[in-house]
Every structure is written in C-alpha cells, then in structure tokens.
Amino acid sequence: MKKSGLIQVIRNVFKLNKLLSFGIVMTVIGAVISALLPPLVLERIVNLLISGNNVAFPLVISYFALLALTSIFDSSRESLLVVFGQKITHGLRSKLCEKLSNLPADTFVKQEPGTIVSRFVNDVDTVESLFTSGIISMFADACKVISIFAILFVKNKGLAFVLLLLTPLVFIFTRVVQKRMLAAQIANRIAVGKVTNHVPETMKCIRTIHSLRKEKYMREVYDRHIQDCYNAVEKTNFYDAVYSPIILIVNAFVVAVIMLLSASGVPGIQTFFGMSVGTAVAVINYISSVFAPLESIGMEIQTIQSAVAGVERIDEFLSLEERFETDTNIDLNTLMESNRACVELQNVTFGYEPNSTILSNLSFAINTGEQITLSGRTGAGKSTIFKLLLGQYKVNSGKVLLYGQDASRLPDNIKRKFFGYVEQHFRMIPGTVLEQITLYDKSISREMAEKAASTVGLHSTISKLEQGYDTPCTSALFSQGQWQLLSIARAIASEPKLLLLDEITANLDADTEQTVLQALKRASENRTVISISHRLYQHMGGREISLS
Numbered sequence: 424m425k426k427s428g429l430i431q432v433i434r435n436v437f438k439l440n441k442l443l444s445f446g447i448v449m450t451v452i453g454a455v456i457s458a459l460l461p462p463l464v465l466e467r468i469v470n471l472l473i474s475g476n477n478v479a480f481p482l483v484i485s486y487f488a489l490l491a492l493t494s495i496f497d498s499s500r501e502s503l504l505v506v507f508g509q510k511i512t513h514g515l516r517s518k519l520c521e522k523l524s525n526l527p528a529d530t531f532v533k534q535e536p537g538t539i540v541s542r543f544v545n546d547v548d549t550v551e552s553l554f555t556s557g558i559i560s561m562f563a564d565a566c567k568v569i570s571i572f573a574i575l576f577v578k579n580k581g582l583a584f585v586l587l588l589l590t591p592l593v594f595i596f597t598r599v600v601q602k603r604m605l606a607a608q609i610a611n612r613i614a615v616g617k618v619t620n621h622v623p624e625t626m627k628c629i630r631t632i633h634s635l636r637k638e639k640y641m642r643e644v645y646d647r648h649i650q651d652c653y654n655a656v657e658k659t660n661f662y663d664a665v666y667s668p669i670i671l672i673v674n675a676f677v678v679a680v681i682m683l684l685s686a687s688g689v690p691g692i693q694t695f696f697g698m699s700v701g702t703a704v705a706v707i708n709y710i711s712s713v714f715a716p717l718e719s720i721g722m723e724i725q726t727i728q729s730a731v732a733g734v735e736r737i738d739e740f741l742s743l744e745e746r747f748e749t750d751t752n753i754d755l756n757t758l759m760e761s762n763r764a765c766v767e768l769q770n771v772t773f774g775y776e777p778n779s780t781i782l783s784n785l786s787f788a789i790n791t792g793e794q795i796t797l798s799g800r801t802g803a804g805k806s807t808i809f810k811l812l813l814g815q816y817k818v819n820s821g822k823v824l825l826y827g828q829d830a831s832r833l834p835d836n837i838k839r840k841f842f843g844y845v846e847q848h849f850r851m852i853p854g855t856v857l858e859q860i861t862l863y864d865k866s867i868s869r870e871m872a873e874k875a876a877s878t879v880g881l882h883s884t885i886s887k888l889e890q891g892y893d894t895p896c897t898s899a900l901f902s903q904g905q906w907q908l909l910s911i912a913r914a915i916a917s918e919p920k921l922l923l924l925d926e927i928t929a930n931l932d933a934d935t936e937q938t939v940l941q942a943l944k945r946a947s948e949n950r951t952v953i954s955i956s957h958r959l960y961q962h963m964g965g966r967e968i969s970l971s
C-alpha cells in the first residue's frame with residue numbers, strides 16, 4: 424500500500440525533532456502528575472491544622488511550588504506544541520508546494536484555484552491544530568480525568584460514584600453546547616465572508632451600480648449580511664454566557680450534597696461519604712478540576728473531527744497524479760545538432776477526455792527556420808497542438824517530436840531556451856518590469872532583457888518610467904498593445920529556437936496591431952515560428968498548415 428504523504432511529513436518532523444518530541448512527552452507526564460499533588464498536600468496541611476499541630480513551613484512552600492510547577496508544565500507543553508505544530512505546517516506546506524509544481528497543467532483546469540488555495544491554508548491549519556490543540560492535549564486531559572478518579576476512589580468512594588454518574592451527563596451537555604456554538608461560528612464565518620466579499624464586489628461593479636442606480640439594493644444586501652453576522656455572534660455569546668454558570672452550579676451542587684452526606688452521621692452513609700476535613704478540602708479541589716478537562720476534551724474532539732476532514736483533503740491532493748517523467752539526459756546542444764525536422768507530428772490522435780477526440784491521425788513536419796501558420800475552424804485544436812509541443816499532455820497515439828525527441832520528455836531546464844511562447848493575453852507576475860521579462864530566470868541577464876525589449880520597440884518606453892526596468896509592475900503601467908510587446912519580449916529574452924504565437928493580435932486595434940506585427944517580424948528573424956494568426960500570415964507569409 425502507498426504511504427500517505429501526510430504521514431510521511433509527520434514522521435519526518437518527529438525524526439528531525441527528537442528533542443522537541445521528548446520535551447512534549449515529558450511536559451505532558453509532568454503536567455498530569457503535578458496537577459494531582461497540590462490537593463494532597465493541602466489535605467495534609469488542613470488535617471494538621473485541625474488536629475492542633477504546627478504546619479511545617481516547607482510543606483506550605485511545597486504546596487505553592489507544586490501549583491507553580493503545574494503551570495510551568497502546562498505552559499511549556501503549550502509552547503512546545505505550538506513549535507511542533509509550526510514545524511508540521513512548514514513540512515506540509517513544503518510538501519504541498521513540491522506537489523503543486525509536479526502536477527500536470529490539466530489539474531489546474533479541472534480544479535478551482537480557491538480549492539487548491541484552501542488545501543494550503545485552511546486544511547494545513549486544521550492539521551496543525553490536530554497537534555497543537557487536538558490529540559496530544561486530549562490525551563493529557565483524559566489522563567488527568569482518569570487519575571483524579573483514581574485518587575477519588577481511594578479518598579472517597581461515594582463521591583467517586585456520584586461523579587462517575589454525573590460525568591457522562593456533564594460531557595453530553597458540554598458537547599451539545601459546543602456543537603451549537605460551532606454551528607453558530609460557522610454561520611458567522613460564512614456571513615463574515617459575504618460581508619468582506621461585498622466590498623470588493625461593489626468596487627468592481629461600481630460603474631454598473633451607479634449607472635443602473637443600484638446603490639440602495641447593494642446597501643440592503645450589505646445590511647442583510649451584517650445582520651446575519653450579528654445573529655450568529657449573538658448565539659455564540661448566549662452559549663458562552665450560559666455554559667460556565669451551569670457548570671459552576673453543578674460543581675457547587677455536588678460539593679454541597681457530598682458535604683451534607685459526609686456530615687449526616689448516618690453509619691451506612693458514613694461508610695461511603697465519611698472523610699476528614701483535610702480530605703474534604705482536597706476532594707473539593709478535585710471536583711473543580713475534573714470539569715475543566717471534560718470541557719477541553721469536548722473542544723479537542725471537535726478539533727480532531729474537523730482536522731480529519733483536512734487530513735483527508737490533503738492526502739487526496741498529495742495523491743493526485745503527477746506530470747510524466749522527463750528525460751534529464753536530453754541537452755539543448757545535442758538536440759540542435761540533430762538532422763531531424765524541428766517539429767514533427769506523426770499520426771497524432773489526441774483528446775482531453777477519454778471519449779473525445781480533438782486531433783485525429785494528424786501528421787506534418789516543420790523544418791528549422793520555417794515560418795508556419797496553423798489554420799482551421801475554431802475548436803479544431805490549434806492551441807492544443809501548442810500544448811502538445813510544450814509537453815503539457817501525452818498523445819493517445821502517434822508521436823510529437825522535437826528534433827526527433829518526444830516533446831513530453833523534454834526536461835524543464837531546457838524548455839525556456841527551446842520555446843518562446845506568446846499567449847493571447849499577457850500574464851503579469853508580481854515583480855518589476857525587468858522580472859516580467861526574465862521571470863526570475865538567472866540565466867537571463869539585464870542586458871538580454873533590454874535587448875529583447877529593444878527588439879520589440881519597448882526599450883525607450885520602459886526607460887522613461889520613473890525607475891526604468893526596476894519599476895514595480897501594475898496593470899495600469901502599459902496599454903494593451905504594449906503588454907503584448909512585453910509578452911513577445913518575455914518570449915524571446917532567452918533567445919529560444921522555436922517561437923509559438925497564439926493569436927496574439929486578436930484583441931488589438933489596427934494601429935497597435937501594425938506595431939505588434941512589426942515587432943513580431945523582428946522577433947521572428949532566424950527562428951522557427953509557428954503561429955495561429957491569419958493576420959500574421961498575411962503580413963509575414965510563410966507556409967500554412969490547415970487543420971480540417
């Protein structure tokens with residue numbers, strides 16, 4: 424059976440942080456033991472006082488020292504768990520990132536971006552909480568409850584039985600309140616999401632809102648979302664306010680009943696409930712401290728339940744099928760020295776889905792230096808051919824070859840030197856103008872980027888910007904045509920052998936189109952070019968390959 428990626432990450436974190444893991448185990452044990460001792464010391468002190476003896480100073484000090492020790496163990500455990508949780512988060516996010524870069528392009532078409540983002544953010548957070556406030560804390564709390572019961576059995580059997588009967592009822596009550604609180608919190612989160620989305624949505628559509636006079640409608644929608652938030656928060660506050668007083672009343676009630684029974688003087692009852700004053704003080708302490716871990720266990724169950732769903736979703740993501748293996752032995756020089764055609768499709772049949780065929784038995788060859796235009800009706804599969812050349816998909820049958828090598832085997836490190844790909848729309852990345860061209864590729868120097876910008880006629884425009892090539896990029900920096908020129912500069916900056924142009928002049932006006940076509944003509948010199956653009960064909964000529 425294949426090992427779960429998540430378990431591998433957790434195991435690695437344990438292995439790499441042995442001291443931290445040991446520290447957590449020790450603080451859990453320490454916190455459980457030290458929490459049990461103070462009431463026992465208190466019992467001894469009170470019994471000594473009642474019997475008229477002096478209480479030794481070290482005994483009093485040890486009572487306070489034990490209380491302090493319990494807090495130290497508890498807070499150390501919490502801190503170590505937070506550090507451990509952070510390490511799990513770091514390990515998981517690195518693993519998810521590695522996975523993301525190994526996924527085929529198709530995965531991103533089939534999954535909503537938001538779904539993938541929530542794997543990285545929400546699901547990783549819930550897995551972190553599994554460790555910081557889930558299983559380990561639940562184990563510690565369960566140990567605390569069990570040990571308190573064990574001590575109570577020794578100290579006062581009657582009380583232990585009463586508590587044993589009461590504990591399931593308190594626990595059920597706690598769970599009911601927690602579940603309702605969670606439902607209210609989820610409702611609040613949804614409402615908050617709607618409130619926060621409403622503002623950017625309004626800003627995005629502000630012109631339409633003003634022109635259709637929809638301001639009142641938008642205000643009403645906003646009010647509704649705010650009201651939903653308010654109602655949900657009210658509910659949470661109600662449960663919060665009601666829970667603690669009820670638990671305190673139960674606590675006081677149990678103590679009162681036990682004390683009454685203990686002082687009743689009836690011999691049968693005394694056998695079960697009789698105790699010294701010191702024991703009574705200790706027992707009252709224990710009763711109070713049995714309810715707190717019960718409440719925590721309820722919350723921890725909740726955390727574990729939601730974390731399990733997160734664990735499943737992360738595991739599902741980690742087991743997605745990865746990109747096919749490339750051949751790292753292929754290098755650019757050997758590829759270029761080959762006598763084979765630059766591009767060759769041999770009887771290619773391809774469909775994105777098992778039952779659909781986009782390309783059927785297609786064959787053609789393109790020699791180095793040729794200028795080719797792919798033509799055909801819309802949906803014939805022209806862009807699909809680009810995706811096959813870029814190695815994003817494997818064909819159903821036939822071969823897609825680049826200088827005789829299978830296109831899907833071309834390793835990533837030579838792809839940018841081999842292909843220059845210009846899409847219909849420029850895709851901006853965070854960074855400066857220079858980084859738009861280099862795409863953070865260290866093998867592309869500033870000079871190479873400037874040369875590419877000069878070739879497309881954009882150098883003087885960029886140089887006139889306040890910070891030149893180092894100007895941070897925003898969508899308002901260039902016009903649509905200039906973005907297309909930048910797109911061409913990005914494609915040719917690495918001086919690629921093959922230029923793929925996907926209808927890049929489709930959305931341009933006549934003047935801008937002329938500028939882009941001129942730039943393309945310059946960029947295409949001494950290169951093999953495959954384009955999907957009739958305008959380019961008319962402008963530059965070359966050979967046409969028609970897809971029927």
Ligand SMILES: Nc1ncnc2c1ncn2[C@@H]1O[C@H](COP(=O)(O)OP(=O)(O)OP(=O)(O)O)[C@@H](O)[C@H]1O
Nearest residue numbers: 529532775776781800801802803804805806807808
């Ligand atoms: N990732 C995908 N998953 C499934 N089907 C797809 C995918 N990409 C494209 N298609 C389908 O493949 C067919 C061919 O698309 P393609 O974009 O290659 O056509 P095209 O010839 O470039 O069309 P156009 O001239 O309109 O741009 C279309 O029916 C399209 O819906």
